Amino acid sequence: xxxxxxxxxxxxxxxxxxxxxxxxxxxxxxxxxxxxxxxxxxxxxxxxxxxxxxxxxxxxxxxxxxxxxxxxxxxxxxxxxxxxxxxxxxxxxxxxxxxxxxxxxxxxxxxxxxxxxxxxxxxxxxxxxxxxxxxxxxxxxxxxxxxxxxxxxxxxxxxxxxxxxxxxxxxxxxxxxxxxxxxxxxxxxxxxxxxxxxxxxxxxxxxxxxxxxxxxxxxxxxxxxxxxxxxxxxxxxxxxxxxxxxxxxxxxx
Ligand code: ADP
Numbered sequence: 740x741x742x743x744x745x746x747x748x749x750x751x752x753x754x755x756x757x758x759x760x761x762x763x764x765x766x767x768x769x770x771x772x773x774x775x776x777x778x779x780x781x782x783x784x785x786x787x788x789x790x791x792x793x794x795x796x797x798x799x800x801x802x803x804x805x806x807x808x809x810x811x812x813x814x815x816x817x818x819x820x821x822x823x824x825x826x827x828x829x830x831x832x833x834x835x836x837x838x839x840x841x842x843x844x845x846x847x848x849x850x851x852x853x854x855x856x857x858x859x860x861x862x863x864x865x866x867x868x869x870x871x872x873x874x875x876x877x878x879x880x881x882x883x884x885x886x887x888x889x890x891x892x893x894x895x896x897x898x899x900x901x902x903x904x905x906x907x908x909x910x911x912x913x914x915x916x917x918x919x920x921x922x923x924x925x926x927x928x929x930x931x932x933x934x935x936x937x938x939x940x941x942x943x944x945x946x947x948x949x950x951x952x953x954x955x956x957x958x959x960x961x962x963x964x965x966x967x968x969x970x971x972x973x974x975x976x977x978x979x980x981x982x983x984x985x986x987x988x989x990x991x992x
Contacts, residue, residue, distance in 0.1 A: 775839045776839075778831055778835045779835035783828075783832060785828055786828045786829070786832075790825060793821040796814055797818055800814050800815065826956060827956040827958060830959070830962055833962055833965075837965040838965065842969060845884070845885075846881055846970065847882075848880075849880050849881075849887060850879050851878070851879065851921070852877075854884065855873070855891065856871055858895075862895065864899060868899060868908060869907070869909075869910065870909050871909075871912075874912065875913050880991065881990065881992065882970045883966075883969075886969070886970060887966075887990075890967055890988060891921070891923075893959045893960070893962065894923040894988070895908060895910065895923055897955075898923050898924070898984070899925075900955070901925065901927040901984075902928065903927070906925065906926040906983075907926070908924070909922075909923075909924040909925075910922070910923055915989070917992055919992050920987060920988070920989050921987070922986065923986045923988075925984055927983050928983075929978045929979050929980040929982055929983055929984055930980070938976065939963075941958055941961040942956075942958065942961075943960075944957040967988055967990075972989055973988070974986065974987065974989075975987050
């Protein structure tokens with residue numbers, strides 16, 4: 740008899756549960772929106788004074804020829820940190836915008852071969868450092884040209900940054916069914932398996948990099964992932980410590 744009663748009550752309980760769940764979801768989403776707005780406002784507000792600080796530091800370094808070596812060194816470090824923080828704020832702004840669905844994508848047919856070659860040339864790496872290997876030509880991807888360029892630059896920069904100067908970074912392009920597949924392969928130090936699932940999280944850096952004072956922000960890959968997914972593409976990574984990494988971006992054709 741008890742079970743029967745339970746069953747009788749079930750629909751109401753389920754409804755109550757669903758209502759409570761929806762209410763929680765609503766609150767969660769409002770909190771999320773608030774957090775996003777906060778990040779975006781703070782980044783925006785901080786960028787202006789920091790740009791000013793950076794400008795003054797640069798002009799002092801350029802104009803003042805009475806600086807002692809330690810003074811110059813100190814100012815150079817300050818300028819480079821200001822510059823890194825400005826980039827980080829810009830990245831945070833981008834992320835907050837994309838996450839809130841406020842980033843506009845201008846999707847068009849992009850001839851991938853030309854765009855990859857153009858991007859690699861634009862980055863001015865030594866000619867034997869980045870090698871482009873196009874296996875299929877004459878097909879386009881549906882993507883946002885500028886955002887895709889940003890994705891490629893980020894991934895190629897990482898591949899160059901995290902591998903030795905005497906190794907080659909390969910950028911491959913092939914077609915797989917409905918997908919245009921771009922791979923960025925390096926023979927660098929690789930990423931430990933335990934870090935692999937997290938490297939696309941904002942601010943995540945593999946231990947060794949986290950302790951380095953200068954360099955990256957740990958935001959690059961989370962932006963890359965957001966941009967790729969915003970273009971209805973997919974991104975994955977394979978890596979073996981000590982052997983290298985392959986980042987694969989697939990875009991609809
Ligand atoms: P960062 O600004 O630190 O480069 P990213 O978000 O671009 O931030 O990358 C996150 C972390 O993932 C890096 O700090 C680095 O530890 C690791 N990583 C990214 N790309 C590579 C790569 N090609 N080879 C080895 N490690 C990489």
